[in-house]
Amino acid sequence: MSQDTIIAFDVMGGDQGSRPCVSAARNFAVAQPSIQLKLFGLSDEIETFLCQLGPVPENISICHAAQVVATSDEPLQALRHKRFSSMALALKALSSGGADVCVSAGNTGALMALGRHYVKTLDGVKRPAICKNIPTRTGSSLLLDLGANLNCSADNLVQFAAMGAAQMRLEGRALPRVALLNVGTELAKGSDAVREAARRLSKERRGMQFEGYIEGDELYSGRVDVIVCDGFAGNVALKVSEGLVRHLVASIDEYFSASYTGRLARLIAGPILKAWSKKKNPSLYNGAAFLGLKKSVIKSHGGADELGLEKALEAAAVQVELDVPAQLERGLKQCLPRNCQS
The missing domain is CATH 3.40.718.10 (Isopropylmalate Dehydrogenase)
Structure with missing residues (x-):
């Protein structure tokens, strides 16, 4: 795995909140020290959970997001009014080259809409598909x-x-x-x-x-x-x-x-x-890829446990490795x- 691999992780989207996402991120970071993890979400909350788990791995950084896309948000609502959400900022980082792949357990419709808006689709592809x-x-x-x-x-x-x-x-x-x-x-x-x-x-x-x-x-x-x-x-x-x-x-x-x-x-x-x-x-088997986008986006099951979230991060790393x-x-x-x- 390349020393330059960066995963943008929206840790606010899971059904159980950010705690299992942060815990999974820390476990993954310890196991994969060559991969950089950018955690997008409420910085105070992320820092609190990380400190409770022990020393913070050097390959984890926190990117504050003032908004969160709720499971009840309509895709168009997220696109218009949640541009400073953890999901949107993670996808912006991906589209601008600040990350190689994005992972989210959040609202599927919003991830689809924001992904198409920021990351764009491959030529000839009308709609991405989750696989x-x-x-x-x-x-x-x-x-x-x-x-x-x-x-x-x-x-x-x-x-x-x-x-x-x-x-x-x-x-x-x-x-x-x-x-x-x-x-x-x-x-x-x-x-x-x-x-x-x-x-x-x-x-x-x-x-x-x-x-x-x-x-x-x-x-x-x-x-x-x-x-x-x-x-x-x-x-x-x-x-x-x-x-x-x-x-x-x-x-x-x-x-x-x-x-x-x-x-x-x-x-x-x-x-x-x-x-x-x-x-x-x-x-x-958690971690499904959005096929058809110009860069890799991985959708985790919203109710995934720590193991499932780690597997989603592993799937993201494989996407980068295989280009x-x-x-x-x-x-x-x-x-x-x-x-x-x-």
């Missing part, structure tokens, strides 16, 4: 969009497919298999936008292998490399999956604790189940269908 790798039986698949665009046209979905394919090519998939998330696999099913996107992707496959539709029960099958959907469906699918993992872990623990036989069985199966729950912990926006721009020239290029 992340999800674990599958065979490795991982890329799922997008995860909430940045709740209503999508066929053009948007086709561009998401192109961006997802370009991203997976960076990860070593020579000809990524791409599918559209739908309510069935029959060609006649789905919304007008999904069916039109399928028609276009079927006709022009540069840089990808279009596999048609995929249903929700195959999300984790590994059948395809890229799963494309609108932000509403993607966000619901992700949150349901995270909730299911937590439910399964709690339910299994409840059964093991309910009887003497169960407690005895825990002694035998406990190590296996502990390894499974650790591997499937949603916090390990993802520049690589993605080159890859889009190969993947983006001609009728969607500007």
